[in-house]
Amino acid sequence: MLSESDVRKHASRESCWVIIRGSVYDLTSFVDDHPGGAAVILKYAGKDATAAFEPLHPGNTLEVHLEPKHNLGPVAPSAIKQSPEQQPSEARNGAPKAVALQTPKKFKLSAVINLGDFERAASYNLDPKAFAFYRAGADDEKTLDWNRRSWQAVRFRPRVLRPIGKVDLSTSIMGIKFSSPFFISPAGAGKLAHPEGEILMTKAAAKHKVLHWVCNMASCTQLEMAEARAPDQTTFWQIYAMTNLAITEKEIKQAVERGYKGFALTVDAIRAGKRERDLRFGVEEFESPEDPETTADGNTHGGGISATRAPVWSAFDWPSAIAWIRSFTDLPIAIKGIQCWEDAALCMQFGVHPWLSNHGGRQLEGAPSAVETLIEIRQHCPSVFQKCEVIVDGGIMRGTDVVKALALGAKAVGLGRTFLYALSFGEAGVNRAINILQQEVETAMALLGVEKVEDLGPEYVDISAFELRARL
Numbered sequence: 001m002l003s004e005s006d007v008r009k010h011a012s013r014e015s016c017w018v019i020i021r022g023s024v025y026d027l028t029s030f031v032d033d034h035p036g037g038a039a040v041i042l043k044y045a046g047k048d049a050t051a052a053f054e055p056l057h058p059g060n061t062l063e064v065h066l067e068p069k070h071n072l073g074p075v076a077p078s079a080i081k082q083s084p085e086q087q088p089s090e091a092r093n094g095a096p097k098a099v100a101l102q103t104p105k106k107f108k109l110s111a112v113i114n115l116g117d118f119e120r121a122a123s124y125n126l127d128p129k130a131f132a133f134y135r136a137g138a139d140d141e142k143t144l145d146w147n148r149r150s151w152q153a154v155r156f157r158p159r160v161l162r163p164i165g166k167v168d169l170s171t172s173i174m175g176i177k178f179s180s181p182f183f184i185s186p187a188g189a190g191k192l193a194h195p196e197g198e199i200l201m202t203k204a205a206a207k208h209k210v211l212h213w214v215c216n217m218a219s220c221t222q223l224e225m226a227e228a229r230a231p232d233q234t235t236f237w238q239i240y241a242m243t244n245l246a247i248t249e250k251e252i253k254q255a256v257e258r259g260y261k262g263f264a265l266t267v268d269a270i271r272a273g274k275r276e277r278d279l280r281f282g283v284e285e286f287e288s289p290e291d292p293e294t295t296a297d298g299n300t301h302g303g304g305i306s307a308t309r310a311p312v313w314s315a316f317d318w319p320s321a322i323a324w325i326r327s328f329t330d331l332p333i334a335i336k337g338i339q340c341w342e343d344a345a346l347c348m349q350f351g352v353h354p355w356l357s358n359h360g361g362r363q364l365e366g367a368p369s370a371v372e373t374l375i376e377i378r379q380h381c382p383s384v385f386q387k388c389e390v391i392v393d394g395g396i397m398r399g400t401d402v403v404k405a406l407a408l409g410a411k412a413v414g415l416g417r418t419f420l421y422a423l424s425f426g427e428a429g430v431n432r433a434i435n436i437l438q439q440e441v442e443t444a445m446a447l448l449g450v451e452k453v454e455d456l457g458p459e460y461v462d463i464s465a466f467e468l469r470a471r472l
């Protein structure tokens with residue numbers, strides 16, 4: 001059986017062994033193919049990576065992505081005792097799988113009265129590294145901030161003295177009826193917030209009949225999340241095309257078999273954005289003498305948990321991407337990461353739905369917010385709204401933001417971070433986030449003089465702030 005000292009000898013890119021769940025893996029040939037980048041793996045070369053690995057990966061990742069030759073067998077029980085300082089903070093706090101529940105909650109769910117409170121709560125309650133991973137945006141995080149502020153720049157044009165009774169939030173999204181026009185956007189690593197991970201989002205979504213658009217980078221498996229569905233619940237699946245397309249193809253086929261009824265292909269992440277919050281955490285740990293070296297060219301290994309995403313398949317063009325995904329399913333497809341009207345028009349041409357998103361400001365700093373892209377489409381190619389369902393996300397913090405998006409032509413409005421933060425309180429947190437949003441949307445529609453989602457239109461909003469910007 002391999003021992004602690006055996007593993008320690010393989011702590012470099014040239015020979016990289018790690019321990020995960022008591023087994024030794026030789027990742028030397030895998031390091032440069034790792035979808036989360038080489039740096040994170042090299043940081044744990046020669047050490048036990050279980051605590052860092054678990055919350056970020058579905059339970060079957062090792063079986064799906066590694067060949068049997070990578071598994072060198074079990075490690076002797078005494079292997080790799082790290083000092084508390086060397087361990088990742090989640091491991092220091094106790095059980096490896098969850099970060100959030102190991103520390104007493106400082107910010108109670110009962111104190112949460114709006115969606116922004118979930119972020120404040122998470123900043124108190126979550127492990128700082130986990131919070132940084134969720135919160136991070138690219139570069140100076142200006143796009144992340146702008147996503148939020150851009151909804152505020154849209155003003156309402158309310159109508160009064162209209163009889164308003166029950167406000168009906170229900171709508172259909174890609175052919176399926178839901179109780180609300182907002183949904184849980186695909187966002188991974190849910191076990192950083194709660195040990196049960198994203199299945200709790202599926203359960204809360206079932207309770208409220210809202211859409212959970214499940215993420216393929218989730219920390220629960222596709223099967224677990226399918227099994228968590230209520231009998232009458234519909235969920236959709238999000239895809240990254242990985243360099244090993246065969247793996248993604250299998251994933252899509254299984255998603256169809258497992259009853260996912262709609263798909264999104266995410267196309268805005270062929271490289272990872274430079275998320276400096278993550279990098280700073282990496283650098284802080286990196287300075288310990290145990291960590292890998294800064295190389296002569298000034299690069300560092302171990303630069304944060306999402307710093308250098310490697311191989312997402314980046315050779316697709318429009319015809320090949322759509323033909324590829326269409327060869328697996330006739331179900332509705334959205335292309336996630338549309339950021340200009342020309343690409344929205346291409347979605348229309350190829351019979352798919354445009355999902356206006358800049359990945360929550362995590363990718364290209366300077367990218368437009370979904371508001372700006374909605375306005376562009378209205379100006380240059382309004383037929384997109386007739387032929388496609390336009391989906392949006394990014395910076396939605398209020399019911400009023402949802403209503404503004406719908407008025408500008410969106411069919412469905414996603415929220416990413418908010419539901420991850422809410423998940424730190426378990427299913428109850430996600431339930432509360434949905435309740436808060438439903439109440440805020442309901443109030444905003446009533447005050448606007450509208451009873452039904454389909455009655456919202458551009459006459460209810462004033463976008464002159466954006467026209468002024470365009471003229472300058």
Ligand code: HEM
Nearest residue numbers: 035036040041049052053056061062065188216217305306
């Ligand atoms: C040991 C074998 C490992 C395998 C087979 C593996 C596999 C994967 C795969 C397949 C993904 C893409 C997500 C998915 O489709 O499931 C991923 C993402 C990722 N992995 Fe690993 N991984 C390994 C080790 C590690 C380790 C030790 C870390 C240390 C923290 C790590 C951190 C990450 C991160 C940060 C992401 C990206 C998450 C994101 O940006 O959303 N991985 N990994």
Ligand SMILES: Cc1cc2nc3c(=O)[nH]c(=O)nc-3n(C[C@H](O)[C@H](O)[C@H](O)COP(=O)(O)O)c2cc1C
Nearest residue numbers: 134185186187188217266359360394395415416417
């Ligand atoms: C921590 C985190 C992980 C994410 N993971 C994914 C993912 O795996 N796939 C994807 O298409 N989008 C992913 N996103 C982007 C979200 O789907 C969504 O576009 C974004 O969060 C919306 O912005 P918001 O967080 O301001 O609501 C992620 C976002 C965050 C914050």
